[in-house]
Amino acid sequence: MSKFSNLIQNSEVPVLVDFYADWCQPCHMIAPTIRSIKTKMGDKLKVIKVNSDNNQKAMMKYQVRSIPTLILFHKGKILWRNSGVLPEFELEKILSKHIN
Incomplete structure (x- = not known):
């Protein structure tokens, strides 16, 4: 299992x-x-960046067709996804719904 797959499937906190x-x-x-x-x-969320040019398998697996795309995972399940730029207040509001 790749480090990426391991992280999104086994993290105790959601992974963006x-x-x-x-x-x-x-x-x-x-x-x-x-970054903000x-x-x-803080510790309620992990954030990782995946370079689409270097990770075509992940792009295909998660059907990422445009960038930027944000996907929120928890224990391997997709909780939320969005393609494009969002204002910080909107992204924070969305993520807060999924984070304890």
Whole structure:
């Protein structure tokens, strides 16, 4: 089992996966929002970034067709997903519904 699969299936806390690419301008736009969310949520949420250019298998497995795409996993199940940029307040509100 890959480190990625192990993390999203076995983490005690939800895992927010940010599928991005270095060349993607919207990905750069949402990056500060994701860093801020991670700081606010602390240990209640894990955040990992997955470079779409280097991880085609994960892109195919989770049917990521555009970037940025955010997927929230908990114990291997997808709790929420979104493609595109969201304002920080909206993302925080959505994530708070899924995090204790």
